[in-house]
Amino acid sequence: MEFRCLAVNGPVKEVWTGDTLVVGLFAPAGGSGRHLAEELVGDGLEGVLHRRRFEAKPGQSITLERPGDAPASLILVGLGDPGEFGLDALRQASAAAARTAAAAGAEELALWLPVEGLEPAAAAAAMAEAVRLGLYADQRFKSEAEPQSLPSRVTLLGLGPEGEAGLAHVAATCSGVELARRLVAAPPNKATPQSLAEEAAAIADAFGLELKVLERDDCEALGMGAYLGVAQGSDLPPKFIHLTYRPAGAATRRVVLVGKGLTFDSGGYNLKTAGSQIEMMKYDMGGSAAVLGAARAIAEIRPAGLEVHVIVASCENMISGGAIHPGDVLTASNGKTIEINNTDAEGRLTLADALVYACGLEPDAIVDLATLTGACVIALGEEIAGLWSPSDGLAEALLAAGKAGGEDLWRMPLRGSYKTGLKSHIADLKNTGPRPGGSITAALFLQDFVSKGLPWAHLDIAGTVWSDKARGLDPAGATGFGVRTLVAWLVAGAAA
Ligand code: BES
Ligand code: MN
Numbered sequence: 001m002e003f004r005c006l007a008v009n010g011p012v013k014e015v016w017t018g019d020t021l022v023v024g025l026f027a028p029a030g031g032s033g034r035h036l037a038e039e040l041v042g043d044g045l046e047g048v049l050h051r052r053r054f055e056a057k058p059g060q061s062i063t064l065e066r067p068g069d070a071p072a073s074l075i076l077v078g079l080g081d082p083g084e085f086g087l088d089a090l091r092q093a094s095a096a097a098a099r100t101a102a103a104a105g106a107e108e109l110a111l112w113l114p115v116e117g118l119e120p121a122a123a124a125a126a127m128a129e130a131v132r133l134g135l136y137a138d139q140r141f142k143s144e145a146e147p148q149s150l151p152s153r154v155t156l157l158g159l160g161p162e163g164e165a166g167l168a169h170v171a172a173t174c175s176g177v178e179l180a181r182r183l184v185a186a187p188p189n190k191a192t193p194q195s196l197a198e199e200a201a202a203i204a205d206a207f208g209l210e211l212k213v214l215e216r217d218d219c220e221a222l223g224m225g226a227y228l229g230v231a232q233g234s235d236l237p238p239k240f241i242h243l244t245y246r247p248a249g250a251a252t253r254r255v256v257l258v259g260k261g262l263t264f265d266s267g268g269y270n271l272k273t274a275g276s277q278i279e280m281m282k283y284d285m286g287g288s289a290a291v292l293g294a295a296r297a298i299a300e301i302r303p304a305g306l307e308v309h310v311i312v313a314s315c316e317n318m319i320s321g322g323a324i325h326p327g328d329v330l331t332a333s334n335g336k337t338i339e340i341n342n343t344d345a346e347g348r349l350t351l352a353d354a355l356v357y358a359c360g361l362e363p364d365a366i367v368d369l370a371t372l373t374g375a376c377v378i379a380l381g382e383e384i385a386g387l388w389s390p391s392d393g394l395a396e397a398l399l400a401a402g403k404a405g406g407e408d409l410w411r412m413p414l415r416g417s418y419k420t421g422l423k424s425h426i427a428d429l430k431n432t433g434p435r436p437g438g439s440i441t442a443a444l445f446l447q448d449f450v451s452k453g454l455p456w457a458h459l460d461i462a463g464t465v466w467s468d469k470a471r472g473l474d475p476a477g478a479t480g481f482g483v484r485t486l487v488a489w490l491v492a493g494a495a496a
């Protein structure tokens, strides 16, 4: 799928020919799209809209087939109230329009949506990403694929060279999101620590990145008792993945992305029970999928001056005679001892050693992404990820990147007084606090493994990695959440 921008000064038909045209209409009067629709349909438009009960509500669309005419399909999409229209509504409308157009068999597609008042580069990127990601379908695990036709070219009308510049990172970013979606959707008998390491190797090979995979022995030598404790109940060997992007010239900024990579979380001896979504716990590697997706995107974009390290302490949380017991005490690689009062709070144990390792790289910032707590899902639902950071600057930069990428984040408090919930009588701390504020104590636990003063942020993406139904740009299933935020943040940081 190829994207381009095309400025329009005069009748659209004079600059663009294709089979399918999408025109956005505001409620109730229509705006500029109304004139274009009238130009193509003529005086009968009002009657058609009335008969088809088209009120231009957001998400509403009708297709007018015009055999023998050009364009042969005209798709009208509702944009709702013009006062509420912005980058997000533009994304939603573009994704919905793309799905309708693809279903109508569009080959050469154009979108006419109102972009006045929006920054052209941002508008073009938002539209193109929405079209591509909205049309993503994953049929790897079907014995027979359903036929799917995608438009070969998509023209964004009403956007000139400034818009075109906004398309520069679209393909790389979307490839990163798609990789993350594929990894998250893959079942736990396919996506294993080994297969994540192979994905990292494939990225390294394709784009010339450095890859180090630490085996169990290597991790033991580094004293990673917290991570290895989680891994010890599984028959699959743990893989500690360290992928590095280095810019062509000197790097002025070094960042580390850490992703939780539990390819399956049974809960361990604190076994997940019915209703706890145990059958969905393949997506417990959503953080690792996001950071690997971001690595793939950055490797293709190749920003100057920026060095990016991606760390995944990957393993499974399983039950066996060798698994950790509730009550065990583990020692992490910074020497801290942890009483395991709940084996299902395993993500933070793997992240503890990953964060200590990340700090050893002496970066300017660390961001971790993790499907860490059910409590975060209760707090923020499935559309918003939680953000914790002691650094206001880093938190604000990530919030801005989330906005630019079209992913919602909400800053949550790192309330120091709640750390008493993690006090242990026999070790330095327990891995689990009380149920109230469970996503906050989880973040506070992680903070214990980050060097003081080093800018660090934690994103809890437990609610946002997966969506049971299609929503906006996301198909039903894996969303690839986090990639767009990370890419926007990294690219902005490289430019700054
Ligand atoms: N992977 C889960 C968190 C999770 C739960 C993600 C539901 C997505 C949906 C994590 O390892 C976990 O089990 N957390 C426990 C922590 C508790 C034992 C303190 C939880 O949230 O229940
Ligand atoms: Mn768990």
Ligand code: ZN
Pocket: 262, 265, 284, 344, 346, 347, 371, 372
């Ligand atoms: Zn987990």
